Amino acid sequence: MTEGFAAGDDDDAAWRSVLNTFHDMPAFKKTGRKLTGINVARWYVLEKANPNSIHTALAMARENARALRHISPIESWKQINMLYKHVADLKARQVTLPKLNGICETVRLGCLTHQGMVDGTWYRDEAWLFHRLGSELERADQTTRLLDVKYYQLKSAGADEADGFAPPDIVWWNSLLRSASSYHAFRRRHSLSAGPAEAAAFLLFDPDCPRSVKLAAMAAADRLRELEDDYGAAPGSELHRACKGLLSLLEPGTPVKPGRSLHAYLDQVQVQLITFASALATRYFGPD
Amino acid sequence: MAASGLFDTYDASPAFCEVSGRRDDPEIQRLFFKRLNKQTRSNLARRKKRAEEELYNLGITFTVYFGEDTVDRVLPFDVIPRPITADDWGELEAGVKQRIAALNAFLHDIYHDQQILKDGVVPEDLVVENKYFLKEMIGVDVPHRNYVHICGTDMIRDVDGSFLVLEDNCRAPSGVSYVIENRHLMQRSFPDLMENAKVRAVSDYGVHLREKLTECAPAGVDDPKIVLMTPGLFNSAYFEHVFLAREMGVPLVEGRDLYVDETDAVFMKTVSGPEPVHVIYRRIDDAFLDPEVFRKESMLGTPGLMRAMKAGRVTIANAPGTGVADDKAVYAYMPEIVRYYLDEEPILKNVRTFVCRRKDECDYVLDNLADLVVKPVGESGGYGIVVGPKSTKAEREEVAKAIRKDPSNYIAQPMITLSASPTLTSEGVAPRHVDLRPFAVTGKDTWVLPGGLTRVAMKKGSIIVNSSQGGGSKDTWVLT
Numbered sequence: 001m002t003e004g005f006a007a008g009d010d011d012d013a014a015w016r017s018v019l020n021t022f023h024d025m026p027a028f029k030k031t032g033r034k035l036t037g038i039n040v041a042r043w044y045v046l047e048k049a050n051p052n053s054i055h056t057a058l059a060m061a062r063e064n065a066r067a068l069r070h071i072s073p074i075e076s077w078k079q080i081n082m083l084y085k086h087v088a089d090l091k092a093r094q095v096t097l098p099k100l101n102g103i104c105e106t107v108r109l110g111c112l113t114h115q116g117m118v119d120g121t122w123y124r125d126e127a128w129l130f131h132r133l134g135s136e137l138e139r140a141d142q143t144t145r146l147l148d149v150k151y152y153q154l155k156s157a158g159a160d161e162a163d164g165f166a167p168p169d170i171v172w173w174n175s176l177l178r179s180a181s182s183y184h185a186f187r188r189r190h191s192l193s194a195g196p197a198e199a200a201a202f203l204l205f206d207p208d209c210p211r212s213v214k215l216a217a218m219a220a221a222d223r224l225r226e227l228e229d230d231y232g233a234a235p236g237s238e239l240h241r242a243c244k245g246l247l248s249l250l251e252p253g254t255p256v257k258p259g260r261s262l263h264a265y266l267d268q269v270q271v272q273l274i275t276f277a278s279a280l281a282t283r284y285f286g287p288d
Numbered sequence: 289m290a291a292s293g294l295f296d297t298y299d300a301s302p303a304f305c306e307v308s309g310r311r312d313d314p315e316i317q318r319l320f321f322k323r324l325n326k327q328t329r330s331n332l333a334r335r336k337k338r339a340e341e342e343l344y345n346l347g348i349t350f351t352v353y354f355g356e357d358t359v360d361r362v363l364p365f366d367v368i369p370r371p372i373t374a375d376d377w378g379e380l381e382a383g384v385k386q387r388i389a390a391l392n393a394f395l396h397d398i399y400h401d402q403q404i405l406k407d408g409v410v411p412e413d414l415v416v417e418n419k420y421f422l423k424e425m426i427g428v429d430v431p432h433r434n435y436v437h438i439c440g441t442d443m444i445r446d447v448d449g450s451f452l453v454l455e456d457n458c459r460a461p462s463g464v465s466y467v468i469e470n471r472h473l474m475q476r477s478f479p480d481l482m483e484n485a486k487v488r489a490v491s492d493y494g495v496h497l498r499e500k501l502t503e504c505a506p507a508g509v510d511d512p513k514i515v516l517m518t519p520g521l522f523n524s525a526y527f528e529h530v531f532l533a534r535e536m537g538v539p540l541v542e543g544r545d546l547y548v549d550e551t552d553a554v555f556m557k558t559v560s561g562p563e564p565v566h567v568i569y570r571r572i573d574d575a576f577l578d579p580e581v582f583r584k585e586s587m588l589g590t591p592g593l594m595r596a597m598k599a600g601r602v603t604i605a606n607a608p609g610t611g612v613a614d615d616k617a618v619y620a621y622m623p624e625i626v627r628y629y630l631d632e633e634p635i636l637k638n639v640r641t642f643v644c645r646r647k648d649e650c651d652y653v654l655d656n657l658a659d660l661v662v663k664p665v666g667e668s669g670g671y672g673i674v675v676g677p678k679s680t681k682a683e684r685e686e687v688a689k690a691i692r693k694d695p696s697n698y699i700a701q702p703m704i705t706l707s708a709s710p711t712l713t714s715e716g717v718a719p720r721h722v723d724l725r726p727f728a729v730t731g732k733d734t735w736v737l738p739g740g741l742t743r744v745a746m747k748k749g750s751i752i753v754n755s756s757q758g759g760g761s762k763d764t765w766v767l768t
Contacts, residue, residue, distance in 0.1 A: 037483065097483065098335060101476040171489050178491075187537025191511055192498055 015040040017153035021145050022052045042095050045087070045103060054107055058084040072131075073121040076114065083110035126231045133223040133280070140216035140246075141273050143203055144266045146180060151263040173199040180211045200262055204269075205252055213269060214250045220276070221247060239283050242276040293325035294332075298710055300719035304449045306370050306709040313373045315486050315767045320710075324368065324481060329716050336367045336712060339477045348469045350524045350755065363466060364760030369474065369481075370709045370722055370742040371765045377738065380443070380451055383636030384726055385734045386626060388439050391458060391613050392730070393629035395435040399425045399609065409628050410621045414645070418618070420611025422574065424581055428598050430607050431504045434730055437605035438497070438569070440464070440741070443636070443724045445707035452639050452704065454723065456619065458610040460571050463741040463761075464727045465531040468493055470763040471739070487765040488738035493727070494535025496735050497569075501536075503731030504603045505566045512566035512603075514538045515546070515556060519572045519588045529571050543572070548592025552599035567603045568593070574608045616665040616699050617643055640702055644695040653700040654691060657684045660700040662691070675751070677703055706751050709762065711744055721745045723753050724764065738766040 015037050019025045024043075027050065033039045047053045062084045065077050086106065095103060115135075122128045150172065173196045177183040186194070186202050186209075206212045221243050227233035235243075249272055300308060307320050340362050343349070349360035372380070397404050398415050405412040415421055440461025442454040471490050475482055498514060505512035518529040520542050533540035541556060546565060548554050555562035570577065576586040578593040596602045612618060620641040626634040642649040642660070653660060657676050664672040674687045691698045708719035726740035742762040743753035753759040 037479075097480040098478065100479060102338075171492060174492060174495075184534045184537065187494065187535065190537070192495070192502055 012036070013153060017149050017155075018044075020152035020155070021149045024050065024052060038095070038097050038100075041097070041100055042092055045095050045100075046090060046092060055087050058087055068127065071125070071127045073117065073123075075117045075121050079110065079114045079117055083107065083114070086110070126227060126233065129223045129227050129231070130284075133220055133227070136216040136220040136223065137273060137277055137280075139211070140213045140220070141270065143180070143211055143213050143216070144269050144273070146176065147200060147203055148263060148266050150176070151266075170195055170199075177202070182209055182211050185209060205250060217246050217250055233284075236283055239276075239279040242272070242279040246272045246276055293321075294327055294329065294717045295321060295325050295710065298717055298719065300708040300710075302447060303705050303719060303721065304445050304447050304707040305719060306372075306445070306707055306722065308710075309449050309707070310371070310373050310376070313371075313767065316371050316373070319481070319485055319765075320371070327481075329712070332367055332712050335477060336365065339367060339473055340365050342473060342477065343469070346469075347527060348465070349527055351522075351526065352524065353522070363755050364746055364758075365470065365473070366711050366720075366744055366746075366760050366762045367474075367478065368710050368712055368717065369763040369765045370724075370744075371767055372724075373767055376449075376451075377766045379635065380726065381736045381738075383451065383453075383634070384439075384441050384728050384736050386630065386632065386635050387441060387453065387456065387622070388436055388728055388730055388734050390622070390626040390629050391436050391439070391456060391610075392434055394625050395607070395610060395613055396433045397629075398612065399428065404625070404628055407628075409624050410618065411645075414615075414617055414621075415612060418612045418615055420574070420609065420615060422609035422612075424594055424598075425607070425609040429600075430597075431506065431603055432732055434504055435607040435610050436613070437500060437504060437607075437730055439728045439730070440725045441636075441728070443726065443740075444639070444704060445724075447705050449707070451636055453619075453622070453636050454639060455616070456614045456622070457725070458614040459573070459606060461725065461727065462525045462528055462571075463725055463743075464493060464737070465528040466761050467727065467737065467739050467741050467764065468535070469531070470761060474763045485765065486768045488768055490737055490739040493737050494532065494537070496737070497532070497729050498536040498538065500729040500731035500735065501567045501569060501603070501605055504605065506600050506603060509566045513556070513564055514567040514569065515541045515565050517541055517543065517546070517568050517570040517572055517590075519576070523571070525571065532569070538569075543586075543588050543590040546590040546593075548590060548596045552592070552596045552601045554590075554593070554596045554602045565602060567605065569605045574611065577604070577608060616641075616663055617645065617696070620699060639704060642700045644691055644698040644700065650691065650695045653698070654688055657688060657700075659703060661703055662687050662698055662700045664697055665699060671756075673752070675703070706745075709742070709744065711746070711762075713746075713748075718748070720748070721751050721753065722762070739764045 012035060016025075016035060018040060019028050019035075028035070028040070028043055031043070031049075033043075043050055043053065045054050048055055050056060058080070062080050065072060065080045069077050090103070118128075118131065122131070174183060177186050177199055180203060182203060186199065189202070189206070190198055202209060203212055205214045207214055207218065209215060224235055224239070224243055228235055246269075249269055295308075298308070307316060310316050311321065343362040343365060344360065347360065349362050352359045352361055394404065398421070402412075404410050405415060436458045438461065440457040440463065442457060443451050444454050445451055468490050501514050502512055514536065515538055516529055516533040516536070518526060518540055520526070523529070529540060539556065546554055546556055546568075547562075554565040554568070556565050572588055575582050576588040578589050578591060579586045580591045581594040582589075593602070593604065594608070597604050597608070619638065620643045622638055623634045626632065642653050644650040644653055653662065658679070660676045662674045662676070674683055676684070706721040706723065709722045710717045711720035713720070722742050722744045724740050724742055726736055728734050728736045742764045743755070743759045744762055745751055745753045746758060746760050755761075
């Protein structure tokens with residue numbers, strides 16, 4: 001993402017939209033730090049008090065992995081542990097704009113490596129199915145947030161809400177697609193006239209794009225079915241309903257226009273993802 | 289200027305400097321004299337090294353073969369961008385468009401009525417006896433009379449800052465992948481230098497290229513199948529072919545992946561059967577394109593492509609036979625060619641050129657070898673060039689002999705003091721000579737990528753910027 005934001009016309013607006021996308025503006029303001037690119041970057045890389053920071057995410061992943069050490073492959077634990085240590089050892093002064101890309105690249109490669117290890121070494125038991133299920137839901141959620149950045153960017157730029165949003169910006173969408181490793185596939189799949197609406201639809205509905213919400217939701221549904229069929233995990237009606245609700249929301253034909261209606265739609269998808277995750281937690285990870 | 293800044297001892301004179309020559313531009317003042325000036329040489333050098341490693345890792349390389357060994361090389365990357373002000377760019381863009389319009393009109397004419405030859409504006413033998421003139425193209429009509437779909441005009445700047453055209457590259461000019469990748473690299477590795485910079489975007493080149501190629505599809509084809517044709521992965525520019533196919537979202541093919549059927553239609557072989565092809569952006573020379581017509585032994589081309597093109601079933605970009613228009617001797621006539629077809633004065637000037645096929649000019653060249661740059665007309669890549677003021681007596685005698693033997697093969701130009709741009713060297717920031725290759729794509733009309741390949745001679749005082757001769761490149765910032 002560094003590319004799209006560093007190159008923006010008005011960087012503060014770009015960074016502000018990131019804070020808004022993750023609903024982090026109030027928490028960031030509480031720190032009393034000035035809203036600059038590097039301060040926002042540090043907040044998302046290092047900040048222990050930020051539940052959305054890379055540091056926090058890795059710390060939580062590590063604690064989860066610790067609980068699973070008796071089932072998960074050794075490689076998986078080691079990889080998470082190493083990546084956590086790498087980020088935890090970073091000092092604020094080491095996180096600078098010139099170094100940001102290198103730091104992000106290390107984290108990105110570390111995550112992809114972990115994913116490859118899980119895929120290549122984890123015994124295909126119910127623990128693996130749960131791990132996959134959780135990853136797919138997380139991916140679906142992150143893609144919706146990525147798509148929503150534009151909404152907050154336009155909003156903070158003061159676009160007239162009553163009039164819908166400012167003219168769609170294809171250069172911005174292209175850089176968003178590049179951030180999601182989806183630009184070249186998008187160009188191959190679509191004709192020349194494809195614009196912002198198609199770009200958004202690609203990341204939402206394309207059944208073959210590994211970053212699309214649709215593919216993640218379908219994969220999550222598949223894992224849930226396997227848990228039921230192969231392990232008698234009996235998801236129950238609430239979880240089934242939540243899963244079905246998510247899939248039906250992602251049926252083709254959903255009108256998608258970048259701007260406000262897209263934001264409203266993404267909001268709906270996010271609510272449905274939360275419903276799904278809560279139902280999962282209640283059914284399998286509840287107190288009883 | 290800040291104390292002990294990078295630019296403190298910088299002095300490009302007598303050359304025009306791309307940065308200090310436009311120091312009045314507020315954006316240049318802000319980005320270079322304030323922001324960049326605060327960097328230290330060692331810090332920039334460290335980051336340059338990392339940036340070049342990144343280029344290598346990403347495979348943004350050209351390949352050199354030593355027998356069995358394959359060596360991937362990165363084009364040396366200079367971290368200090370070369371800026372172009374909005375006004376300068378406006379002039380350059382208009383000039384490039386004008387030049388391409390004239391080149392297309394010229395190519396249409398010489399392959400049809402040859403009026404310009406009949407009117408004696410350009411010598412007939414220079415054109416029809418040129419090795420790049422293709423008899424096979426005579427009378428062939430191409431969509432929108434467009435021959436030069438992709439053009440990379442080599443430009444330099446004189447001591448007063450005026451742009452001069454050095455060469456029109458009408459065949460398959462390479463380097464555009466570096467323009468875009470250099471930018472992506474700057475954005476990733478130097479976000480501090482680029483923050484808020486009012487620089488025009490270059491990353492949508494692929495979309496524009498595909499759009500222009502689509503416009504040139506054979507009549508009646510609305511959603512054409514475009515392919516990029518490469519000689520194969522042993523070609524030194526293979527990365528660029530991959531890049532262009534990826535950015536356009538079109539298949540990358542070799543000649544053997546295509547065939548032409550008895551109705552002159554072109555097909556691509558796919559796992560699900562033949563698929564019609566309507567536009568071919570080929571990165572393969574005319575001579576290898578179609579063994580039915582040109583070199584019989586060519587394994588790189590596809591038999592029948594020429595008849596498919598003549599039948600209007602496929603568009604080949606650039607059209608075969610465009611090489612005659614970027615011949616170094618025809619170049620000398622470009623100002624007249626512009627006036628002849630467009631009835632306008634050329635916006636971009638040529639470098640003064642002496643054509644040795646003209647007796648008087650040849651005599652002048654032979655008398656003034658020590659002051660002139662002599663170039664063989666049919667060569668590219670900087671090969672065979674003799675730079676008079678930097679040559680030895682023996683070299684001058686040798687080239688004089690060659691000129692006397694075959695005058696038509698030579699042109700000469702006065703030595704131009706190329707413009708310089710601040711470049712990171714082992715001694716700090718120092719002026720190094722640069723040129724510029726803006727890329728233009730043409731369909732119904734012409735679009736010029738706001739940027740271009742800035743090549744830089746990394747050696748002090750050198751004016752040879754070619755990558756084959758150790759030149760490097762810079763990101764080119766067209767300011768708004």
